[in-house]
Amino acid sequence: MHTLSLSLAVIAVLVTQAAAQPSARGLYNDYNYCQGITPVAHRTYKPMENATLRKVQVMMRHGDRTPSEVLPGDDTHYDICSHPAEYSFMATNDQSLRKTSSPILKSNILVSDENLYVAAGSYWRGNCEVGQLTNKGSAQTKQVGKHLRAIYVDQLQFLPRYLNPDDLYVRNTYISRTKASAVNFLTGLYPHHRRKGDAVVVMNTYPEPIETLILNRSACPRLRQLYDAFVRTPTYTEHLKRNHALMQKVNSVLGVSHLSKYNSTLNGDFVVPRYCNSLPLGCRAQEDPASCLTAKDVVEAVTESTFHLSGLFRDEEMAEEVKRLAVGPFLKTFTASIRATVSQKSTKRRDQQHQQQQRVRPFEFYSAHDQSLDQVLSIIAEPNTPWPAYASTLIFETWTTRTIKNSSSGKSEDMIRVLYEGKVVPAHPKMGCTLDACPLETFLQFVESYIPTDITIECSPI
Incomplete structure (x- = not known):
């Protein structure tokens, strides 16, 4: 001290x-x-x-x-990015341009069924980029x-x-x-x-x-070792066991229970944007209300999803x-x-x-x-x-x-x-x-x- x-x-x-x-x-x-x-x-x-x-x-x-x-198969309609912030102003030695208050460029995300990949289900609907x-x-x-x-x-x-x-x-x-x-x-x-x-x-x-x-685990190999060691500790594995039922419910609603890339985590990142933007949270079966995600489910999922990082630095x-x-x-x-x-x-x-x-x-x-x-x-x-x-x-x-x-x-x-x-x-x-x-x-x-x-x-x- x-x-x-x-x-x-x-x-x-x-x-x-x-x-x-x-x-x-x-x-x-x-x-x-x-x-x-x-x-x-x-x-x-x-x-x-x-x-x-x-x-x-x-x-x-x-x-x-x-x-x-x-x-895979995400049919959420992310129509929540129609006013992007990526305005580009030109920094130049031309004083006539530098004194303007108007943006030179504005970005726009194009997502349409005219794109065959979108039509085939490779991308969600709406007007948003990934992670935007x-x-x-x-x-x-x-x-x-x-x-x-x-x-x-x-x-x-x-x-x-x-x-x-x-x-x-x-x-x-x-x-x-x-x-x-x-x-x-x-x-x-x-x-x-x-x-x-x-x-x-x-x-x-x-x-x-x-x-x-x-x-930055790429810049520091020892950090990668420590992270890999943490997710094998009893602390982390017990954390997953405590949240197993919630994990099963979230992953079932997301349709990834059969995909090893996704089914071993709580996947809070995929459901919290729906919750924060008042979009449908999703259900396993529309005729079964008990299979639908609730606000409580989402809050718990996103909170517990951060443990692989918060726990790494503390536990x-x-x-x-x-x-x-x-x-x-x-x-x-x-x-x-x-x-x-x-x-x-x-x-x-x-x-x-x-x-x-x-x-x-x-x-x-x-x-x-x-x-x-x-x-x-x-x-x-x-x-x-x-x-x-x-x-x-x-x-x-x-x-x-x-x-x-x-x-x-x-x-x-x-x-x-x-x-x-x-x-x-x-x-x-x-x-x-x-x-x-x-x-x-x-x-x-x-x-x-x-x-x-x-x-x-x-x-x-x-």
């Missing part, structure tokens, strides 16, 4: 912000897998008292989406941007009213729905009337082979090594950015141009996946913190406390606060602080202990 002595200034913040560590069990009673919760300015969001905000880092799961694969952000998902992620604008632009005046691209670092994964989610988020954070024509936001993406925002001795190899590479850059922000306040450069080149961006946004957020939560949060919902956010705020007169140290202190589902994250028992106002060095030392010393050696298979 990492501990640091606290000044009176820090103690004052801790006492003011929270009297006790919150518990995940009662804190997330309003959890809904279909819709994450974002803090709301002046209502559920309050700034840290006697402190100045220095940096904000937001991780957001993409919004509502279609299944990641088309099941839906209309609902687009609206969800845009709303997150609006909520955070109300906080960080309007309430706190931390970000300017008009977009300054130099203030933002944006990163999405190589999967298209995270890019679409980022586009929608940015539209909410800085709508078109709050952008100048020549403002271009760079969206950063790591290539798939080196992506660090997901469980066996191997979990500590898994966290180190899976999350450590991302945490290396994430924490380095925090340290750069903190060190910047005490460094004054005479060369203004050099200072601009070295400027640390105050707002970072990571458009990612449920597992991206969960693997970070596995390190910092109570083990029973719920799985990330669609458009859920994990927000890290770095604050500097204002000096309190007559304090023993006479110094300001750097603190970090972490919010998930709009609430302060219940800290992991080994963290050594609460996450309403954790001394920054305590937080960083704990988190950085999961960064591999030599990733090449540690990722080598045993």
Whole structure:
């Protein structure tokens, strides 16, 4: 456990912000897998008292989406993607084009019985691509941007009213729905009337082979070994036994009970898009209501379907090594950015141009996946913190406390606060602080202990 002595200034913040560590069990009673919760300015969001905000880092799961694969014979009508977010704006040196507010391109998904493969049952009906952000998902992620604008632009005046691209670092994964989610988020954070024509936001993406925002078993062979070992443990096999009846019902309705590729899991990914978009859930036999999936079935199926990942990071001795190899590479850059922000306040450069080149961006946004957020939560949060919902956010705020007169140290202190589902994250028992106002060095030392010393050696298979 990492501990640091606290000044009176820090103690004052801790006492003011929270009297006790919150518990995940009662804190997330309003959890809904279909819709994450974002803090709301002046209502559920309050700034840290006697402190100045220095940096904000937001991780957001993409919004509502279609299944990641088309099941054989799936006749669901996914007509829920008619307003795609993939508008393409041209970034060019031609100033006449850069000043336009009109999109250059807009994508459209063509699914029609005129396509013989569709007619033969190889693809579902509707207007959606596999794993695509839906209309609902687009609206969800845009709303997150609006909520955070109300906080960080309007309430706190931390970000300017008009977009300054130099203030933002944006990163999405190589999967298209995270890019679409980022586009929608940015539209909410800085709508078109709050952008100048020549403002271009760079969206950063790591290539798939080196992506660090997901469980990258290809890049790290040791991770693949650990995952394969986990799904053979008594912990995991007992989990499947406990859910065998539900698994049989779901797979029977989906028509995959006879297919070995699908029939050994709960397949929550295939039923939750129906549930979240109020589509028919499906029945084994239309004349038998008892054979139909219920909302309760779907919620249980999607919850239990995540155990092969949530359990991997929490439920066996191997979990500590898994966290180190899976999350450590991302945490290396994430924490380095925090340290750069903190060190910047005490460094004054005479060369203004050099200072601009070295400027640390105050707002970072990571458009990612449920597992991206969960693997970070596995390190910092109570083990029973719920799985990330669609458009859920994990927000890290770095604050500097204002000096309190007559304090023993006479110094300001750097603190970090972490919010998930709009609430302060219940800290992991080994963290050594609460996450309403954790001394920054305590937080960083704990988190950085999961960064591999030599990733090449540690990722080598045993």
